[in-house]
Structures are given as structure tokens and as C-alpha cells.
Amino acid sequence: MAALCSYRNKLIQELLQGQKFANQLQLLLHDEHKPFQQHGLVSSHQQELAVKILRSFTESLSVISSGNTSELVVSDDRDYHQLQLLPPTNSSNGSPCTDDRRLEDSGESKKRPACSNKDRRGCYKRKKNLDTWRMVSSTVEDAHAWRKYGQKEILNAKHPRSYYRCTHKYDQGCRATKQVQRMEDNPEMFEITYIGNHTCKDLFTAPKIITDSDHPWGTTVSHIVRSLSSYTPTKIKQECKEETTQSDDISENLSSLDSVVWDDLVPFESSDPAAAAVSTVYSCNKMPSNSFDIDLDREFHFDESEFLLN
DNA sequence: CAAATTTGACCCCT
DNA sequence: AGGGGTCAAATTTG
Numbered sequence: 001m002a003a004l005c006s007y008r009n010k011l012i013q014e015l016l017q018g019q020k021f022a023n024q025l026q027l028l029l030h031d032e033h034k035p036f037q038q039h040g041l042v043s044s045h046q047q048e049l050a051v052k053i054l055r056s057f058t059e060s061l062s063v064i065s066s067g068n069t070s071e072l073v074v075s076d077d078r079d080y081h082q083l084q085l086l087p088p089t090n091s092s093n094g095s096p097c098t099d100d101r102r103l104e105d106s107g108e109s110k111k112r113p114a115c116s117n118k119d120r121r122g123c124y125k126r127k128k129n130l131d132t133w134r135m136v137s138s139t140v141e142d143a144h145a146w147r148k149y150g151q152k153e154i155l156n157a158k159h160p161r162s163y164y165r166c167t168h169k170y171d172q173g174c175r176a177t178k179q180v181q182r183m184e185d186n187p188e189m190f191e192i193t194y195i196g197n198h199t200c201k202d203l204f205t206a207p208k209i210i211t212d213s214d215h216p217w218g219t220t221v222s223h224i225v226r227s228l229s230s231y232t233p234t235k236i237k238q239e240c241k242e243e244t245t246q247s248d249d250i251s252e253n254l255s256s257l258d259s260v261v262w263d264d265l266v267p268f269e270s271s272d273p274a275a276a277a278v279s280t281v282y283s284c285n286k287m288p289s290n291s292f293d294i295d296l297d298r299e300f301h302f303d304e305s306e307f308l309l310n
Numbered sequence: 311c312a313a314a315t316t317t318g319a320c321c322c323c324t
Numbered sequence: 325a326g327g328g329g330t331c332a333a334a335t336t337t338g
Contacts, residue, residue, distance in 0.1 A: 147327080147329085148328070148330085149316070149328095149330095150315070150316065150317085150330085150331080151330075151331080152331095154314080155312085161314085161315095163314095163316075165316090167327090177315095
């Protein structure tokens with residue numbers, strides 16, 4: 001088990017390193033005074049490639065670290081700068097009007113009363129039993145499409161809390177939500193709470209993963225991504241079964257590669273060391289105490305075409 | 311009961 | 325027209 005754990009840690013280390021380098025590359029390409037510019041303008045294609053590489057590492061880290069969030073050991077330490085799982089709470093099912101809500105308001109539904117029989121506002125089931133985790137980021141953006149559905153002043157908080165749901169809540173039944181709150185002590189940063197994993201197919205709205213033929217680096221990047229792809233939550237669950245606790249509707253959440261995706265944790269404008277630190281802390285803390293059977297050279301359960309679809 | 315979360319209706323922008 | 329933000333109200337939660 002210890003060896004397996006070190007495999008995972010090594011992999012994460014490499015991905016973090018790659019993420020860091022990709023970010024540096026992007027900053028270089030962004031900087032007009034850097035030598036890259038001497039040979040002429042940096043093409044948008046090059047910029048795009050840098051972004052893709054960065055995103056690939058970020059996504060990869062996301063996949064390996066979040067796919068198993070249901071399995072993580074809950075930590076009582078509520079340090080806001082570290083990612084953690086929130087303790088699972090009761091799962092009281094039974095709200096009669098939870099999932100099949102009205103279609104997205106548009107056109108006709110606007111003029112009509114919400115429901116012929118009754119206003120169903122607030123008729124919902126809270127999702128604290130779902131995977132919940134926090135992170136700190138300099139941006140609220142990530143690779144998923146979100147729609148803001150509410151904002152509220154929170155007691156004893158300087159900044160309001162914003163509530164987001166997945167854009168595909170109604171067309172695909174994706175139940176992922178997130179809450180965003182600007183940090184008091186560091187208003188440049190946002191504390192983001194993700195609730196529930198995405199079940200929608202919008203996972204990689206990012207351009208397709210760089211393929212071997214696209215770029216010389218593609219070999220490395222796609223290899224890593226493909227390797228990671230065998231880490232479906234299902235497999236992770238299987239491997240860690242004996243020493244982990246079960247979420248109530250875990251099976252519901254175990255869609256393949258169904259994981260939170262966060263975007264660039266390091267800000268583009270500045271090389272904020274705090275943000276970089278956050279990135280590291282986040283990834284490390286998100287790692288479970290369990291170890292996984294990582295074999296980089298075989299067993300690609302994942303159909304790569306899924307990566308290339310979106 | 312106060313605070314937090316979500317809905318539904320409305321508004322704005324593209 | 326359609327998508328996304330706003331906000332008061334409804335409802336849940338502790």
C-alpha cells in the first residue's frame with residue numbers, strides 16, 4: 001500500500017510540476033517584452049496551445065484528485081485555505097418535487113404562474129449528503145458552465161455568497177452546484193464550495209486534449225491524461241472499499257470521470273505566490289489517505305474519444 | 311426562529 | 325428569442 005501511495009504522490013507531483021511549467025509558459029507568451037516576441041508576434045495558436053496544456057494538467061489533477069472525493073476521510077480541520085471534505089450529513093429523501101422541476105424559464109413560462117396548483121419555491125432537497133469540498137481560487141471560472149441562481153448576504157461575512165448550479169441541471173439532470181464567496185482577508189481570492197459531482201457531458205468544454213500529432217509535447221501530455229483516465233471513481237471505490245465510508249447516493253455520483261474541474265489557480269496577471277501555494281495545498285489536501293493501484297503503462301479503461309468530443 | 315438555500319419571475323444583454 | 329443575472333419570497337435546516 002505504501003508503494004502504491006508513493007506512486008500516486010509521484011504522479012501528483014509531476015502533474016503539479018507540469019501545471020506550474022505550463023503556467024509559466026503561458027505567462028511568457030503573454031508578456032510582450034519577453035524574447036518570444038522577438039521573432040514576431042506570438043500567434044494566437046501558440047497562446048491557445050499554452051492554455052490547452054495548462055488546462056490539461058489542471059484537468060488531470062482534477063480527475064485524479066476529485067474522482068474519489070466520496071472516499072476521502074473527513075477532516076475536522078476547517079482551515080479555509082485547505083481543501084477538505086465537509087462531513088456528510090443526513091440524507092433525507094422524499095421531497096416530492098425535487099428533481100423534475102419546471103423547465104428553464106424562457107418565453108412562455110415567464111408569463112405563466114409557476115405552477116397551476118401551487119408555488120413550489122423553496123421546494124428542494126439540500127445536497128449536503130453529496131460530495132462537498134472547498135477550494136480557494138483566484139478565479140471563479142472553471143471548465144464547467146454554471147448559472148448563477150442566487151446571492152445572499154451571509155451573517156458575519158463581509159461579502160455576499162453567490163449560488164451557482166450547473167447549466168445542464170434541467171437538460172441533463174446534472175445536480176452539481178457551487179457556492180462562491182469572496183474571502184474577507186484576501187478579497188482577491190474566492191472560496192468556492194462545490195456540492196455534488198457533475199453528471200452532465202459538459203466536462204471538457206475545454207478544447208480537445210492535445211494529441212500526439214498536434215504538438216511535440218502532446219505525447220507526454222496525452223500519455224499522462226490517458227493514464228489518469230483509468231482512475232474512474234468506480235475503480236477507486238473498488239480499491240479503497242475496505243477503509244472508506246460510503247456516501248448515501250454514491251452510486252449516483254460515480255459517473256465516469258465525473259469530477260470537479262477547476263481552472264487556473266494561478267492568476268494570469270501576476271505570479272502570486274499565495275495563489276501558487278493554494279494550488280499546491282489544494283491538490284495535496286484533496287488527496288485521500290488511501291492509495292491506489294496506479295499502473296501507468298497499462299489498463300486504460302477510458303475511451304479517449306470521450307476526451308475529444310467536446 | 312434566524313439563517314441558509316432554492317425557486318420563480320423579471321430584467322438586461324447579445 | 326434565448327441565456328444569464330437579480331432579487332423577493334418560499335422553504336429547509338439547525
